[in-house]
Amino acid sequence: MHIAFQGEIGAFSEEAARTLFPEATVCPCATFEDVFEAVTVGRVDRGVIPIENAIFGSVPANYDLLRTYDLRIVGELRLRIRHHMMALPGATLSGIRRVISHPQALGQCQAFLRTHLPEATAAPVYDTAGAARMVAGEGDSETAAIASERAAVEYGLVVLAAGIETDQQNYTRFLVLAPPQAVPAPPPSLPEAPYLTSLVFAHRENVPGALFRSLAVFALRDLNLRKIESRPLVGSPGQYLFYLDLDGSTADVRVQRALQHLDELAAWIKVLGVYPEGPTVG
Amino acid sequence: MHIAFQGEIGAFSEEAARTLFPEATVCPCATFEDVFEAVTVGRVDRGVIPIENAIFGSVPANYDLLRTYDLRIVGELRLRIRHHMMALPGATLSGIRRVISHPQALGQCQAFLRTHLPEATAAPVYDTAGAARMVAGEGDSETAAIASERAAVEYGLVVLAAGIETDQQNYTRFLVLAPPQAVPAPPPSLPEAPYLTSLVFAHRENVPGALFRSLAVFALRDLNLRKIESRPLVGSPGQYLFYLDLDGSTADVRVQRALQHLDELAAWIKVLGVYPEGPTVG
Numbered sequence: 424m425h426i427a428f429q430g431e432i433g434a435f436s437e438e439a440a441r442t443l444f445p446e447a448t449v450c451p452c453a454t455f456e457d458v459f460e461a462v463t464v465g466r467v468d469r470g471v472i473p474i475e476n477a478i479f480g481s482v483p484a485n486y487d488l489l490r491t492y493d494l495r496i497v498g499e500l501r502l503r504i505r506h507h508m509m510a511l512p513g514a515t516l517s518g519i520r521r522v523i524s525h526p527q528a529l530g531q532c533q534a535f536l537r538t539h540l541p542e543a544t545a546a547p548v549y550d551t552a553g554a555a556r557m558v559a560g561e562g563d564s565e566t567a568a569i570a571s572e573r574a575a576v577e578y579g580l581v582v583l584a585a586g587i588e589t590d591q592q593n594y595t596r597f598l599v600l601a602p603p604q605a606v607p608a609p610p611p612s613l614p615e616a617p618y619l620t621s622l623v624f625a626h627r628e629n630v631p632g633a634l635f636r637s638l639a640v641f642a643l644r645d646l647n648l649r650k651i652e653s654r655p656l657v658g659s660p661g662q663y664l665f666y667l668d669l670d671g672s673t674a675d676v677r678v679q680r681a682l683q684h685l686d687e688l689a690a691w692i693k694v695l696g697v698y699p700e701g702p703t704v705g
Numbered sequence: 706m707h708i709a710f711q712g713e714i715g716a717f718s719e720e721a722a723r724t725l726f727p728e729a730t731v732c733p734c735a736t737f738e739d740v741f742e743a744v745t746v747g748r749v750d751r752g753v754i755p756i757e758n759a760i761f762g763s764v765p766a767n768y769d770l771l772r773t774y775d776l777r778i779v780g781e782l783r784l785r786i787r788h789h790m791m792a793l794p795g796a797t798l799s800g801i802r803r804v805i806s807h808p809q810a811l812g813q814c815q816a817f818l819r820t821h822l823p824e825a826t827a828a829p830v831y832d833t834a835g836a837a838r839m840v841a842g843e844g845d846s847e848t849a850a851i852a853s854e855r856a857a858v859e860y861g862l863v864v865l866a867a868g869i870e871t872d873q874q875n876y877t878r879f880l881v882l883a884p885p886q887a888v889p890a891p892p893p894s895l896p897e898a899p900y901l902t903s904l905v906f907a908h909r910e911n912v913p914g915a916l917f918r919s920l921a922v923f924a925l926r927d928l929n930l931r932k933i934e935s936r937p938l939v940g941s942p943g944q945y946l947f948y949l950d951l952d953g954s955t956a957d958v959r960v961q962r963a964l965q966h967l968d969e970l971a972a973w974i975k976v977l978g979v980y981p982e983g984p985t986v987g
Contacts, residue, residue, distance in 0.1 A: 477937055483762030526808070526831060547829055549808060631952075634933065635917070635924030642917030650945070651916065653933050655759055663932070670913075 425450055425467040427458045433552030433574030439502050439597040440471040441573075442704055455484050459492040462600050470494070470600040475650075476504070477594045479527060485598075486654055486666055489695050490623050495606045496696025498599035499619070503705030506532050506569050506588045509555060509580035514564040516583045519543050523554045524569035532569055535587040543567075555580055594703065598696075609672040609697040618672035619649065621695040624685060625656065625664050633688075634665065640684035641669060644677045666695075673697045707732055707749040709740045715834030715856030721784050721879040722753040723855075724986050737766050741774040744882050752776070752882040758786070759876045761809060767880075768936055768948055771977050772905050777888045778978025780881035781901070785987030788814050788851050788870045791837060791862035796846040798865045801825055805836045806851035814851055817869040837862055876985065880978075891954040891979040900954035901931065903977040906967060907938065907946050915970075916947065922966035923951060926959045948977075955979045 424447035428436035431451055440449050450467050452458045458470040472488075475481045489496070506528055510519060519540055522529070526547040529536070536545060548554045554568035559578035567583060568574070575582050609618060626633040641648060649668040656662040671678045673694065685692055706729035710718035713733055722731050732749050734740045740752040754770075757763045771778070788810055792801060801822055804811070808829040811818070818827060830836045836850035841860035849865060850856070857864050891900060908915040923930060931950040938944040953960045955976065967974055 475937070478765070480763060480765030480936070483760070526829075547808075547831055549829055631927045631929035632924035634930055635920045638917045638920060642914035645913045647913035648916055651933060651935050654762070655757070 424448070424469065427452050427461040427467040427470045429453070429455050429458050429472065430550055431552040431556060433555055433571060433577040434550060435502065435504055435571055435595065436471055436473060436597065437552070438571055438573050439473075439500055439595075442502065443471060443498065443500055443597075443599060443701075444469070455482075455488055459488050459494060459600070462494055462602060463492060465602065468601070468605070469497070471597050472600065473595050474598050475596045477592055478531070478590055481652055483654060486623075486652065489598075489621075489666075490664070490693065493603060494600045495603050496598045496621050497601045497606055497698050499698060499701035500597045500599075501594045501701065501703040502597060503703075504531075504588065504593040504595055505572065505586050505705060506551075507572055507575060507582045508532075508535075508567050508569055508584040508587055509575040509578075509582050510558060510567040511562065511564045512579070512581050514567070514581065514583065516540070518565055519567045519583070520565040521546060521563075522567050522569060523548050523557060525549065525551050525554070528569045531588045531590065531593065534589045535584070539584070552577075594705075599698070606696075609674050617670065617700040618697060619700055620669045620671060620673055620678055620697045621667070622669070622682070622692060623664055623666045623695060624689040624692040625662070627688075627690045636688055637665070637685060640681045640688070641667075644681050646671055646677060646681055706730070706751065709734050709743040709749040709752045711735070711737050711740050711754065712832055713834040713838065715837055715853060715859040716832060717784065717786055717853055717877065718753055718755060718879065719834070720853055720855050721755070721782055721877075724784065725753060725780065725782055725879075725881060726751070737764075737770055741770050741776060741882070744776055744884060745774060747884065750883070750887070751779070753879050754882065755877050756880050757878045759874055760813070760872055763934055765936060768905075768934065771880075771903075771948075772946070772975065775885060776882045777885050778880045778903050779883045779888055779980050781980060781983035782879045782881075783876045783983065783985040784879060785985075786813075786870070786875040786877055787854065787868050787987060788833075789854055789857060789864045790814075790817075790849050790851055790866040790869055791857040791860075791864050792840060792849040793844065793846045794861070794863050796849070796863065796865065798822070800847055801849045801865070802847040803828060803845075804849050804851060805830050805839060807831065807833050807836070810851045813870045813872065813875065816871045817866070821866070834859075876987075881980075888978075891956050899952065899982040900979060901982055902951045902953060902955055902960055902979045903949070904951070904964070904974060905946055905948045905977060906971040906974040907944070909970075909972045918970055919947070919967060922963045922970070923949075926963050928953055928959060928963055 555574035833852035837856035
């Protein structure tokens with residue numbers, strides 16, 4: 424198996440890919456679109472993308488790509504995002520003068536930096552794993568990176584401080600993508616093996632109660648919605664797309680009927696995937 | 706009038722603040738929370754914050770701050786985000802070797818950079834206005850910044866290329882914040898002067914159809930929802946907060962009754978503001 428992810432070796436997306444597929448070969452991609460492309464053309468078997476972070480919200484680019492590419496969601500994972508401060512072997516925390524990382528990671532560790540390294544300058548770079556690679560390459564033991572534990576291992580750095588993020592409830596939800604022909608028929612949801620169905624739809628027109636009537640197709644059949652995300656349709660002011668995560672599989676006749684009913688009301692619907700509920704890790 | 710915004714002079718939030726309050730004094734703040742704080746303690750009269758961008762999605766931090774601070778939304782603005790490449794007077798586009806900006810702005814202008822400056826390195830910094838300030842301060846005519854027109858004026862730079870963003874539909878919605886005692890009583894919505902009401906609520910429990918029943922209070926009264934945003938409640942997996950923008954003012958008896966009805970169903974509700982629909986600029 425080959426698994427594509429966005430970012431460098433040592434990125435949190437790589438950690439998600441390795442957790443989901445411990446035996447597979449991971450393939451770094453420069454952009455999210457490259458991940459979708461690699462799965463589409465068959466260069467890899469699966470793609471792993473972040474879709475929502477508990478603190479920073481959803482990843483709109485990936486919602487848009489899910490809509491425009493013809494792939495399917497076949498799995499999910501919630502991964503705890505733990506930040507570590509790392510530097511060259513021999514470096515000490517008190518000797519650090521400069522800390523580099525992605526701006527969100529620097530922000531997430533601000534309280535630690537203020538308390539332990541008030542004199543150090545914080546400098547933003549493109550991503551956490553790239554920061555670790557730069558520290559390893561520059562050979563300056565006064566510079567530290569904030570990145571994942573995996574990045575420290577990959578680039579031969581030592582962890583000076585572990586779990587330095589302020590908010591311990593920082594989880595990212597990742598999705599697994601497969602080409603449509605590789606998706607097995609889903610079993611009906613059982614209480615012991617819950618399934619989710621993800622879909623996106625647009626209303627025919629922006630009339631009062633349009634969303635209410637769309638959600639009625641699920642509520643009238645006692646189907647639970649996990650998540651609803653509205654995204655403005657670029658180029659059509661006031662028009663929105665709605666992304667739903669629903670408890671249940673399309674092998675369940677209630678889900679089938681709800682989707683038929685929604686089809687009567689919506690301008691269009693796309694089922695993005697039917698997949699087993701995934702674990703929370705870390 | 707004094708208006709707080711997050712960022713440096715030359716940031717897009719400053720442009721929004723100046724468009725909304727042309728006569729006012731603008732006050733830069735380091736963080737979004739500092740903006741909320743400045744309005745709360747009365748150090749400024751109003752705050753201006755970004756809440757949603759057409760490409761990069763909503764600003765989750767500001768949704769959370771709207772919920773936790775006791776301020777009110779009193780206005781809104783949609784501002785077109787136009788990126789310009791700027792450098793020291795005398796610099797030429799063909800002489801640029803290094804381009805600095807916020808990572809999102811660099812991403813937004815990637816097509817332009819690939820075509821016109823394939824040899825230049827792109828380097829991320831914290832924000833667009835800060836990039837312009839750095840170019841002005843460093844005195845290196847081979848470095849350019851990508852930032853707003855306002856930033857070029859502020860830091861005495863010349864615009865080498867205007868409107869270089871790939872997606873011309875890049876708008877950000879900004880909200881105006883005021884302390885609760887400064888909010889005038891809203892008039893009922895009239896077709897010629899539409900009002901919006903923004904609120905946030907949480908369900909008592911995560912039962913099937915809970916969101917459907919909540920939206921029924923608006924649909925049954927023919928009240929149109931502009932926007933729905935769900936945010937995970939940090940620390941309570943599976944629990945969501947719902948943010949709604951509703952056509953109509955709380956001076957309208959239908960809106961009053963819908964909110965009373967929602968109060969029967971929800972664990973809690975907070976009305977974030979009642980304000981006239983704002984313009985789209987740029």
